[in-house]
Amino acid sequence: MATETQTKNVSVNNFEQCLKCSICTVYCPVSAVTPLYPGPKQAGPDGERYRLKDKEFFNEALKMCLNCKRCEVACPNDVHIGDIIQAARIKYSTQKPKLRDMMLANTDFMGSMASPFAPIVNPMLKLKPVKGILHGVMGIDKHRTFPNYAHQKFETWFKKEAAPQQDQYRKHVTYFHGCYANYNYPQLGKDFVKVMNAVGYGVHLLEKEKCCGVALIANGLAEQAKRQGEVNMASMRKAIAKGHPVLTTSSTCTFTMRDEYDHLLGIDNHDVRDSISLVTRFLQQLIEKGEIKLAFRADYRKRIAYHSACHMERMGWVPYSTRLLRMIPNIDFVMLESQCCGISGTYGFKKENYERSQAIGEGLFQNIKEVHPDCVATECETCKWQIEMSTGVPVMNPISIIAEALDVEETRKLNEK
C-alpha cells in the first residue's frame, strides 16, 4: 500500500521532484542576459504550483524561454523544466500570434510560396528598404537576412534526378527532409542521398511530409502543429510498415517529432518514435555493427569545430555525430564548449529578441573565433544561420562533411556485398 502510494505520487513532468537547487538557473542562457525573464526555476516548477491554483499567475514573460532545454540537461533530478514552461505557454497564454509570427511559423507555406520566385525573392529580401519595412512594419529584425530560397525544391530535384534509381538498392530508408533542405538548401538533401546510396541504401520520401511544427509551437500555434504532426505520423507509419526507418538531417525536427509531439502536443507517437533517427546516428550504429563501411578521400583535410546544438544535447546524441566525424582520417577535430547560439529558430528573427539573441550567442562566437576552424559542424539549420552571420565561419551539417570527404566509388565497392 505504502509503496503503491509512493509510486503513484509522480507529478506531470516531474515538477514535484524539484529540490530548488537553482542549478537550472546557472545554465539558462536567457537568465544570463536579461533580468526580465523569471528564470527556469521560477518560470517552471515554482510557477507551476501557482498556476495550478489559478491561471492568473501565468506570466507572458515565459515567451522569452528559448525552449533550448539546457535546464533539463542540467537538472540533477530529471525535472522537465522546459516542458513545464512550454506546456504553460500553450495552456495559459492569451496572446494571439501576430501576422509576423504566422509568417515565421509557417515555414513550409512560406517556402512553397517563395521557392518558384526565388531569383526575385532572394535579392529582394536583402534590399535595405525591404529589410526596413520588415523591421518597422513586421517586427523582423533588420540585422537578419532570410536564408535564400532555392529555385528548385529538394523534392522536385529528388523526383526528377534521384527517385528513379532508388528501387535498385536492397535496403531502404525514408528521408524526412524538413523545410530547410526542401526550400532553402537542397544540397543537404542531395548530400544525404549521396551518402545513403553509397552505403547501399535506397532513399524514399514520405507519402506526405509536413513541417515538423517546431516553429508553430514556438509561435503559439500548437493546434496547427498538432494537425501537421498527425499527418507526419500517419505517413511515417506507412513507411515503417514497409520496414523503412525514417531518417532526418535536422536535430530540431528529430527532437520535435520524437519528444515534443508527445510531451507538448499530446500526439501519440509511441509506435513511431524509435524508428525516427538522425542520419549520423543511423550510420554510426551500422558501422559499429559492422553492417556498412565508409571510405574517405585521402586528400580531405579540414579543421572542424563541432557545435552541440541545444536539441542534440537534450536528445543525448552528440557522441553519435562526433564519433562518425572522427572517422574521417585527416581532419583536425575540436569540440566547442556546449552552449546556446541564441537564435532558437524563429526567436532571434524577431526585432524584440535580436539583442538578447546575440548576447546569448556571444560566448559561442568567441569560442569559435579562438578555435579558428575551417568550418563549424552542427545538425541544426538555425544555428547555422546564426553562427555564419555572427562569426563569418561556414557551418556544415555533419552529413554534408561526410559527403564531401567520402570516396564514393570505394565506399560503394565496400558495401556491395
Added chain:
Amino acid sequence: MKFDVIIIGGGLSGLTASIALAEAGKEVALVSAGQNSLHFGSGSFDLLGFDEQGKAVSEPIAAIAQLSEKHPYKKVQDVEKLAQQAKQLLEKAKIATFGDTTSNHWRITPVGALMPTWLSVEGMVTVQEPNQMPWRKVALINIQNYLDLPTKFLAAGLRERGVEVDVKAFTLPELQALRQSPTEMRSTNIAKVIEQHNLIASVADEVNRLTSNDYDMVLLPAVLGIKSNAQADQLLQLIKTPANYVATLPPSVSGVRIATLLRKRFTELGGTFFTGDQVVEGVWEGETLKGVKTAKLDGTVLEANHFILATGSFMSRGLAADYTHVYEPALGVDVDDLGLDRTNWAKIEVTDPQPYMEMGVKTDANLHCERAGKTIANLYAVGSILSGHNTIKRLDAAGVDMLTALQVVHNIVK
C-alpha cells in the same frame, strides 16, 4: 559503442576518474544525469575535517590512519601520494589551490562557521588557526540586495572570535537591474553580468570607496568567474586593502567554475560525454558487466572493459529508497543498508549522526562492486556512493571522491 572505461556519474569523483584515465591514454566515456553537487560547493576541498570522536582534525594523514576499517579511505593505498596527485590533477585543469595534507587550514562557511579543510581555491578566505583570527578589523562588503550572502551570520561568526566587522554594501546600475527579477539575483547571474559588462574596475572603485587602511581584510562574496578565475584575481589586485572571497549560499560560483574546468579538461583530453542521460540497466554476462543501457540512447549499448560507478548518494540519486529497501537504481548492485529496518534508517534529531548517511554500495578491498553476493571484477564504485562514512560529520566528501577515484584508476591502469 565501445570504450576502454565508462564512468557513470559526472560529479567530482566521476570527473576525477575520467580525467585521470584519459591522461593515462584510455578511451573514456562519461555518462552524467544532470549537474553535480560541486554546484553547492564551498570553494574548498575537504579531506578529513573531524575524526570519529567528532574532534576537529589538524593533521589529516595521522587522523586518517586512526579511522575505523569500514571507512573508504582504508581502501586507498597511499592517501598522501594520491592526495598530491589530486592536487596536480586540479592544477592541470587550471584550478589553482593552496593547502596540503600535512595540516588542515580553516574555511569560513556562508553562515560564519569555521571548518577544517585540505585545499582551497586561490582567492578564498581561510585562516590557519580557528582561535587566532589574523585580523583586527574586517570590512564585509556585499552587493546590495544580493540575498545569498547572509552577512549577519557571517559578521556574528567573526565577532565571536574577536574580530571587529563592518558590514557594507554597494551596487552598480547593471547589478541593480538584476533586481527586476528578484529570484534571479543569484551568484552565477551576478558573475555573468560583471563579465558581460566588464565591471571589474567599477566594482574595485566601489570597494575602494567603502574601505580604507583602517581595515586589514576586505571580504567579498565569491561571485566572480564562472569559466576562469582571471577576473576574480584581477579584482583582488585592484583593491587597495588585502581582500579575499567568502563562500556564498548555492549556486556556488567557485564550484561551478571547478565543474566547468574539469569538464573542459576531460573534453580536451578527447573524452566522450553523454550529458543529461542516465544509465538504466546493465548488460551482464555472468559476473561480468559487458555494457550499460541509458535512457536516451534507446537500444544502443555502451560497452567497455571496465566500469566505474560514481553516481553519488541519495541526494544525487546514486542510491534510492522505497518504503522497505535501500537500493542502487542504475545497475542493481548490492547495497550495505547496515542491516537496519526502515524505522531505524533515520534519527529524529536532525543534527544527530544519521544512519542512512553511512549506507552505500558494498565493495571489496579493491573497490569492486558486488551483485547478488558475487564480486564484479570489472565494476568499481567511487565517491559518495561508498558505504561506511558520514560525509557531513567527517567532512571528507571531496577527499573520498578524488582519492577513491584515483585509487580505482590505479587499479585499472596498473
